[in-house]
Amino acid sequence: MMNKTLWTFIGFLLFSIGIMALVLSLVGIELAFLNFTGKLGGMTAFLFKIALTVGGLILVALARTDWEQQEDDFVEE
Numbered sequence: 489m490m491n492k493t494l495w496t497f498i499g500f501l502l503f504s505i506g507i508m509a510l511v512l513s514l515v516g517i518e519l520a521f522l523n524f525t526g527k528l529g530g531m532t533a534f535l536f537k538i539a540l541t542v543g544g545l546i547l548v549a550l551a552r553t554d555w556e557q558q559e560d561d562f563v564e565e
Contacts, residue, residue: 495551503544509537 509519513533518526525533 492551496548499544499547499549499551501544502540502547506537506539506541506544510534510541513537 505519509522512519522533522537525536528536
């Protein structure tokens with residue numbers, strides 16, 4: 489159970505940082521620890537922030553899925 493909670497928290501953190509970075513980039517502000525993406529180019533920085541957001545969502549979805557229940561449902565059909 490603790491492992492699920494940890495992965496959910498990490499996924500939510502990645503999602504939140506990605507959304508915050510995207511919104512702040514609209515007004516020309518960058519988060520200090522993401523400055524290296526700005527040096528790579530505008531499109532690369534944007535794709536990195538999108539990947540951060542989508543990766544966080546995927547991590548939360550995978551962490552919150554009950555794999556045993558899904559497997560039981562698949563076998564019964």
